[in-house]
Amino acid sequence: MTYQPVPAAAAAPEVNLGDAFVTTTVDAVVNWGRRNSLWPFPFGTACCAIEFMGMVSSVFDVSRFGAELVRFSPRQADLLIIAGTVTYKQAPVLRRIYDQMLEPKWVISAGACATSGGFYDCYCTVPGIDEIIPVDIYIAGCPPRPEAFLEAIVQLQKKIDHENRRERVTIGGAA
């Protein structure tokens, strides 16, 4: 028998498969799924919640970004949107709702009150909900327009895109 060289295709079989395969990382696939299917839980306590309704409804239509499925149980949501003023009397309730959400979870603080207490410089208002729970994205405005809410969703999607599954830590020590 004479020597016959191994065909090039056998050495690198991918060549014959064309574009039937895509190679990627687990993080990229997981983040792609997470960022395009955010399920928001609206914690609406003031006028910012009205703007949230505007964002969800047809004119601004957050479903273009995959976040239209509003859940009213924290156990089914992964995006907590605090839209409005939070008082100290209400703070344990907010904390409990955050704790009831499953990982992975993100928080958007919408508007001046949730972000800093707004103009309520008084004895009963929490000066920013980051005293109570960790926050991913802050929205300025009193109240912010629906476009600002959409901008926050897009920013959060970019943030999720860069998350590393192994390095993700649970802030706040949810049980």
Added chain:
Amino acid sequence: MSAVAYDAIKPGLSADELLAVLAPLGGVRDAADAWGLTVRVPRERLRDAVLALRDGATTRFDQLLDVAGIDYLSYPDWRGERFAVSYPMKSTVFRHRVTLKVLIDEDDANVPSLHDLYASANWAERECWDQVGIVFTGHPNLKRLLNHHEFVGHPLRKDYPCQKRQKLSVNDPMVDQLEAKLVSLGYTIVEKATASAGSPLTVKEAAK
């Protein structure tokens, strides 16, 4: 209320006539009243004055609109007592209103409760105690109405530091009166609402 119903309310007493009713009970017109009749009465005669206004055939003040605490600590050029309690009253029979005002000292900040004369006084007095710290002697349930149960101090006093942040460590169940009401109606409480301890707050706080 429609105009027809308003016309059914009879004309009331004038300010002078109301003052004549209150004068025997120590009532003196408050010089600062700008929008209506305000009468200062001594604390000892408050309940008598309120009863006279409520039950008098020509007065019939059947509504106590509010119980408002006033702190004169930073009031310009004020030389009198530090606190006052103001009782705006209205009649649904006659077309007249009056506000009673009781001035009280800081170290003796209490007035008799009116909860047995007007049902609306119960919560209004609780709010006044909560926010201004005036004790209503004889009140059946003088506890905070608006602020949470761990709150210390009375925030509407002028010397309260308004930027003092008071965190609430547990939930406030806020249904103790509801439970009592249900029991009085014959229901049985199977599981009592309790204040649940929240988990420790944020990393930011723990680091402090």
